[in-house]
Amino acid sequence: MRRFPVLPSTNVEAANWLLSGYPAEGAAVLAGHQTAGRGQMGNSWHTAAGLNLTLSVIFYPHFLPAIRQFELNQAIALAVRETIAAFSEDTVRIKWPNDILIGKRKICGILIQNSLSGKNLQSSIAGIGINVNQAEFAADLPHAGSLYLLTGRTIDLEAIMQELFAQLEAWYLRLRQGHTPEIRAQYLQHLFRYRESHPYLYPDGSAFSGTIMDVDPTGRLMVATEKGVELFGIKDLAYLL
Ligand code: BTN
Secondary structure, three states, rough: EEEEEOOOOOHHHHHHHHHHOOOOOOOOEEEEEEEEEEHHHHHHHOOOOOOOEEEEEEEEOOOHHHHOOOOOOHHHHHHHHHHOOOOOOOOOHHHOOOOOEEEEEEEEEEEEEEEEEEEEEEEEEEEEEEOOOOOOOOOOOOEEEHHHHHHOOOOHHHHHHHHHHHHHOOOOOOHOOHHHHHHHHHHHHOOOOOOOOEEEEEOOOEEEEEEEEEOOOOEEEEEEEEEEEEEEEEOOOOOOO
């Protein structure tokens, strides 16, 4: 593991490590603070210094065809969900594709960056940002939360990191051993708003009512609407929280 007090982004550092050497599977880059943290869809990821877990873990999922890469997202989301659940009495859910929520508060974001070799995955950088002890969030992040805000307890960052590594190992092994049905079933079991009717927005801002029915093998959300079952990529719908 490489630990840094400050980095631009642990995902960028992990990518540089992959270019300059051959880190072992499970090698991690940890930062006390990030100055240019990356989020999904080109967003940035801001957290307060020293209060949260920000790390990236390197995997070599050579066994996984690229068309099934969402199974890696599912396994990692399940590992992080279980880690957070170990430190909270509340229900912890996965918001598709891989945010982790308690209630409607986002406690963790995950950014997975894959590289391919032929038809299979070559390497994956799983960037994980868990909001642990941060007590205040910017006003423009109304749905951000932390374990501290939701449980009232300060959590030892080393303890939650050890739990995270144990869970990542367990779920990654399940993936490698081909336990796809269990991973899919567990992902749906913990999926936020699964089989409930809620309003969503199309990219043009128009609202519709839909019920999440499933996630297809490529990771698209399958939502029953008045038009039938529609498939959505990450940019194709917005949740209304
Ligand atoms: C998201 O919800 O948009 C994903 C956020 C991912 C943040 C983590 S923090 C550690 C790692 N390094 C980064 O630059 N991003 C990820």
